[in-house]
Amino acid sequence: EVQLVDSGGGLVQPGGSLRLSCVASGFTLSSYSMNWVRQAPGKGLEWVSHSSASETNIYYADSVKGRFTISRDYAKNSLYLQMNSLRAEDTAVYYCARSREGYNVFDYWGPGTLVTVSS
């Protein structure tokens, strides 16, 4: 059974850093593109970052470019999002999501981890 479990959220001050993790099971991470998608409280969905299966193509939303870094650890079958220079507007639930093979639609999602940026 495919499962994604994301973690690492918490309360951080503006300008601080946080690293989110997503452990995948039921499939091999190296075979799939992966993403981070976020949702601010009471708001809609915003795609944040994408890493292709081979990590050849890595993309970021303009709102996080230069501050966030997506990466993988194949030995741990895990995806990460390093978030630096955090701002109040980064406050959101962050979901890791798998891309369906051949399409950039998100067929499996983690339960989400809440990041709160506040002093």
Added chain:
Amino acid sequence: DIQMTQSPSTLSASVGDRVTITCRASQSISTWLAWYQQKPGKAPKLLIYKASSLETGVPSRFSGSGSGTEFTLTISSLQPEDFATYYCQRYNSYPWTFGQGTKVEIK
């Protein structure tokens, strides 16, 4: 960037009703469109991809149609478990963007 606009923002309906949600793209996206359902406190769930392909396990009362710039999600007979927020997502090119969502409420 291509913008996605959903209508209506909120929809009040009764069990058994036929419900239609519209998603419009600011430029043509062919059929590179997906629909998701999200319930409060839960992750979104993929319902439809490539505008009209039903995801495995999704009830057949859900259907999608459209191409180019106008798309619809139809629920043929609304069930109690269908009260949720629905999002469209385009994936023809980076950056992938979502519509603002349509909340389906109990009338």
